[in-house]
């Protein structure tokens with residue numbers, strides 16, 4: 001199933017298994033091989049070749065077979081025309097920003113985003129390269145409309161946003177962007193294409209950290225930009241060929257392998273996270289739970305509209321406890337591991353304290369320290385029991 005046209009007529013699970021894979025023409029192997037070569041053989045007369053070309057096999061930084069297969073699969077899962085895969089989610093974000101933005105352009109971006117977005121836009125591109133930036137709470141599209149300037153080139157949102165799970169309305173913000181001649185990019189990492197497909201909802205770009213749900217096993221890093229070929233050709237030349245954020249063919253292959261089970265894993269993440277969020281909400285020692293699948297979440301209605309069939313595996317919550325009790329609680333967990341990242345098979349938790357430099361951008365309930373909890377695919381009952389015994393051990397139950 002290699003032809004893009006064929007690929008779209010099938011369901012999500014069929015595409016996750018088949019798009020980008022074929023019987024290997026040389027060996028007959030039913031899985032395509034990993035090609036770890038840096039270079040490909042040149043034609044008889046190479047002198048008129050474009051050494052910066054992404055077309056054809058030339059040099060692995062310009063593109064290679066394993067990247068190409070993975071690009072086909074991710075484009076298909078996101079419902080997009082084209083895709084660029086890169087070395088990390090941040091390589092995808094920086095590749096997009098550096099390729100699209102020029103000195104004097106204006107960018108509006110969500111006040112709650114992955115930290116590197118804040119660093120790239122608000123510090124690097126702003127201070128060093130003269131790009132104007134405005135942070136807004138994009139959970140209300142009216143704030144985006146108000147921030148538009150004549151030179152607004154790009155709106156970048158993250159929904160659900162890391163780490164507060166803030167929800168922004170993709171379709172409404174796409175309309176605002178397009179009405180003013182701007183482009184919309186959406187970081188879709190928390191939802192994954194199984195739950196949400198931003199380009200189908202009207203965005204120009206979907207960004208994924210493949211490191212998270214799409215690979216899903218916590219053992220390879222990668223990133224993707226999905227969008228229309230007319231934009232992606234230019235971005236590929238900058239981000240991959242000239243900035244050099246190329247993914248290793250081995251990592252592309254690992255992510256291809258991990259992505260096969262994305263729909264199965266996401267179903268379990270969705271179900272476990274909702275079960276645990278509901279359980280946490282009933283605990284007297286829990287100060288708040290932020291999960292877009294809960295009716296109590298301020299973005300629930302928008303999430304219900306744009307996220308289907310579920311709300312992902314990440315939630316945040318607080319304990320009615322002091323700083324040290326939060327750390328002691330984590331030290332008592334036996335299944336859930338204290339580590340950054342998310343979207344792995346196993347459950348991961350991070351204690352984000354009271355001193356985060358972006359705290360002022362978060363809702364009030366996040367100001368006393370909180371946990372970001374990436375709920376894994378273990379048995380939900382075991383995860384709840386783990387939380388319960390750690391609460392008991394620190395005297396909260």
Ligand SMILES: *Cc1c(COP(=O)(O)O)cnc(C)c1O
Nearest residue numbers: 088089090114162189209211222
């Ligand atoms: C992790 C993450 C990124 C960055 O991805 P890397 O693969 O770690 O570079 C970007 N956006 C979101 C929402 C993330 O969670």
